[in-house]
Amino acid sequence: xxxxSSPNRRAVLRGAAAAALATxxxxxxxxxxxxxxxxxxxxxxxxxxxxxxxxxxSSSAVLWxxxxxxxxxxxxxxxxxxxxxxxxxxxxxxARGAGADGQPISLRGPWATADTDFTxxxxxxxxxxxxAFETExxxxxxxxxxxxxxxxxxxxxxxxxxxxxQTFVWTADTAGQGYGINPDVGGMFGYETxxxxxxxxxxxxxxxxxxxxxxxxTLEEPDGAVWRNVVTEEVAKVAETLREFRGRHxxxxxxxxxxxxYAEVPVIATWDDHETTNNWWPGEVLEDDAYTIRDVNxxxxxxxxxxxxxxxxxxxxxxxxxxxxxxxxxxxxIERGPDLDVFVLDMRTHKSENTDGLEQQSTSMLGEEQLQxxxxxxxxxxxxxxVILADLPLGIVVPDGEGQESIANxxxxxxxxxxxxxxxxxxxxxxxxxxxxxxxTGDVHYCAAHHYSPDRAAFTDFDxxxxxxxxxxxxxxxxxxxxxxxxxxxxxxxxxxxxxxxxRDGTGQFFGRVEIAPxxxxxxxxxxxxxxxxxxxxxxxxxx
Numbered sequence: 382x383x384x385x386s387s388p389n390r391r392a393v394l395r396g397a398a399a400a401a402l403a404t405x406x407x408x409x410x411x412x413x414x415x416x417x418x419x420x421x422x423x424x425x426x427x428x429x430x431x432x433x434x435x436x437x438x439s440s441s442a443v444l445w446x447x448x449x450x451x452x453x454x455x456x457x458x459x460x461x462x463x464x465x466x467x468x469x470x471x472x473x474x475x476a477r478g479a480g481a482d483g484q485p486i487s488l489r490g491p492w493a494t495a496d497t498d499f500t501x502x503x504x505x506x507x508x509x510x511x512x513a514f515e516t517e518x519x520x521x522x523x524x525x526x527x528x529x530x531x532x533x534x535x536x537x538x539x540x541x542x543x544x545x546x547q548t549f550v551w552t553a554d555t556a557g558q559g560y561g562i563n564p565d566v567g568g569m570f571g572y573e574t575x576x577x578x579x580x581x582x583x584x585x586x587x588x589x590x591x592x593x594x595x596x597x598x599t600l601e602e603p604d605g606a607v608w609r610n611v612v613t614e615e616v617a618k619v620a621e622t623l624r625e626f627r628g629r630h631x632x633x634x635x636x637x638x639x640x641x642x643y644a645e646v647p648v649i650a651t652w653d654d655h656e657t658t659n660n661w662w663p664g665e666v667l668e669d670d671a672y673t674i675r676d677v678n679x680x681x682x683x684x685x686x687x688x689x690x691x692x693x694x695x696x697x698x699x700x701x702x703x704x705x706x707x708x709x710x711x712x713x714x715i716e717r718g719p720d721l722d723v724f725v726l727d728m729r730t731h732k733s734e735n736t737d738g739l740e741q742q743s744t745s746m747l748g749e750e751q752l753q754x755x756x757x758x759x760x761x762x763x764x765x766x767x768v769i770l771a772d773l774p775l776g777i778v779v780p781d782g783e784g785q786e787s788i789a790n791x792x793x794x795x796x797x798x799x800x801x802x803x804x805x806x807x808x809x810x811x812x813x814x815x816x817x818x819x820x821x822t823g824d825v826h827y828c829a830a831h832h833y834s835p836d837r838a839a840f841t842d843f844d845x846x847x848x849x850x851x852x853x854x855x856x857x858x859x860x861x862x863x864x865x866x867x868x869x870x871x872x873x874x875x876x877x878x879x880x881x882x883x884x885r886d887g888t889g890q891f892f893g894r895v896e897i898a899p900x901x902x903x904x905x906x907x908x909x910x911x912x913x914x915x916x917x918x919x920x921x922x923x924x925x
Contacts, residue, residue, distance in 0.1 A: 426452050426528030430500075430631055431640035432518045434535040435693025437582060437647040438716050439510040444518060445502040445693035446531055447493065447631075452520030454490035454501035461513040461534075493520060498627045500690045510540030510718070533644035536581060539718030544899055547720055550575045550646075551584035551770070552892035553823020555633055557655065557856030560884055561596040561610040562636045569855040571890050571911035572638035576646060578894060583646050584723070586823035586852065587653025587772035589692075590629040592620035592684055593671075594655070602883045611635060619658070621674045626656075626687035634691075649715055650692050651725050653772040653824060657684035660781045662732045681729075712751050714758050720901035722764040724755060728773045733799065735781045738790030743801035746773070746788055752806060760813045765901030765923050767815065771822040775803060775848055776831060776870040778863045779824070787824075789865030794839050800867055807843035807868070816844075816924040819904065821893065823852035827860035827877035828891035828908040830919055831870045838869030847921065849906050850875075851893035858882040858889035874908065874917040887911035 430447040437443075444456045459467045490503035501520075508514075513536040520528040539547065555569070562568050575583065596616040600608040613635075615628020633639055654660050657680050658667065665677040674680060695713065711727040731748030738744075747755070759767055773779070779787040788799045796804040810818060829850040835841035848870075858878030864870045878889015890911035897904055901923055908917040 425526065426450055426520050426522055428518070428520075428529055428531045430634035430691075431644055432516070432531040432533050433643040433693040434516065434533060434647040436649055436695040436713075436715055437535055437537060439538040439540050439718050440508050441504065441506045441695070442508065442514075442535055442537065442647065443502050443504055443693040443695050444488070444490075444516060445500065445691075446518045446520070447498070447500045447634075447691075448520040448528060450499065450522070451492065451494050452499075452522045452528060453492045454503060455519055455521060456486075456488045456490065456503050456505065457517040458486040458488070458505065458508075459515040459517075460485075460509070461515055465513065467515065497690050498631075498687075502693055504695065508537050510537050511545075512537050531644070535645075535647045538581075538716070539720070541719060543718050543720045543901070546899055547717065547897045548578070548580045548895065549582045549584060550578065550580045550892050550894050551586055551821050551823070552852050552854040553586040553653070553772075554588045554826055554853030554856040555585075555590065555639075556596065556629075557588060557591040557594055557826075557853060558881060559594055559596055559600045559610070560608060560856055561612070561616065561632070563609055563885075564611065565609055566885055567638070568636045569633075569638045569884070571854040571884065571887065571892065572636070572642040574887075574909075574911055574913045575854075575892055576638070576642040577913070580646055580894065582717075583642070583648045584768075584770050584821060585648055585650040586770055586821065587651050588655040588824065588852075588856070589650055589652065589688065590633060591655045591856070592626055592629050593658040595619060596632070600883075602885065603879055603881050606883070606885065608883050608885065619669075619671045620684070621672060621680065623683045623687060626684050627690065630687055630691035648693060649723060649725060649770070650694065651711060651727060651770055651772050652685070652688050653729060654786075656688045657681045657729075660735060660786045661729070662734050663730070665734070712754065717764070719763065720765050720897050720899075722758075722762045722767050724758060724767065724769045726755070726769060726771050727751065728771060735784035735786055736798065737783065738785040738788075738798035738800070739792065740798040743805070744798045746799045746802055747806075752802065755806065756809045756813070759810060759815045759818065762815075765817060766897060766904050767818045768895075769818060769820045771820055773824055774822045774850060775820060776833065776865050776868055777825055777829075777850070778865050789867070791863065791865055793866035796840050796867055800840075800865075803868070804840050804842070807840075807846075811842060811844045817901075817904075817921075818846055819906075819921070820846065820848040821895075822848065822850050825850060825860050825862055826853045826856060826858050827875060827889075828852070828893070828916065829861065829875035830873040830906070830908065830917060831864070832873055834869045834871070836869065837866070837871060839867050843868070847906075847919070849893055849908070849919075851891050851908060853884075853890055854892055854911065855884050855890065873919065876908070876916055884911065888914075891916070
């Protein structure tokens, strides 16, 4: 499927987007990142970062927004009929559920203060399954004055019975290698391409920001063209302070395409390395002169806090003024009805040092607690398809100097190091007869489809499975990388842009789209470039 009917149409759409963005965001000088209250005292609060919905299940959703100053978040949810019109209502009521009977749901959330960079979220629970909602989010200040109102939409996942198809997209790598918001090309237009497909949700496989990559006013592309960026004070250097990490997230949300996408498409995100710094592991001490803070644990704690504040993630506890920050578990299960369960991994928090990966004993990517959680959750899952969102690939060799950044160690033989942990996962899935597991990932800045089989592998105690790779969505392009033969991968497809290639023409930027047929009868994967041109298609059928 090509969402744009012709190159001319794509050019027209991008030209219009560029013109609109150019009138709203200047380049060549710093833009004030929305972070502190602005305007005269007593002015109406605004929503400088738009709104988001996330972690949407059959009965719940997380609603997120950010204010220009202190205020309390409120949400009103209107159930929609099949034509997208609001259901009749006899009046507004306060509730944590309902909605299908036409009564709006009014919810009051926490105060947004400087402690959370003026972000806040509401967990809406007890929602009816398979129901579309129109959302209104706003803040009230201490005098009861309402902010501007942000409008959005989302649909809860199917309930016990699934009669329709379910679609979603996934990608990774936003604003990397110095490629930020460029009004000349319409900003981060890959997000608009994904939005146009009207998916039920977006999986972001990590590198949601590049805290370690300064964004300058101009950048010379490999072919000599000049890339222009909108810039803010916080993106001018590597992020070290909490303010700078927060500024990376608020920077991305200056982009019209991202804000429009997040207002209409719920996000399920994980983090990877660039939310902190390149290829980091816990306990690392940096040797990079760009940093005055060399302790990675300090940087990671600040990066994690900023990431959690800016994500509509269900596991984050609401913060009240002065309460401090308490990190919550990033790995989690999002239940999407009888056809789909999404298992979101955290392959960074429990990661071992980036050695050569040749240890005889198991080293860590998931950690024992997460590994057992994943095996148990997959064993209990009644969904036809089990998607594992991994922020690092399984069999792709990702060098980090003389060490290895990912699981593979480039030796092709029996499992060693982190491969031993993956072997335990795969053999455990076989032993408990877990079927229809699909891995989705990003990280490597190209798209690919890999089939793993014991028939080709050095380690054979597992059932065949697929891994699909997508990204970048707005970063430099790289790859393709070598594959490690330990688990028998076969490259069914791969495509990469030029090394450090820019997002300018969209041909080296990628996302994936999945369509699950009613009753889970098929699982169709498309790898698509940022222009909407499908590069690859594969349809899987379930093992019963």
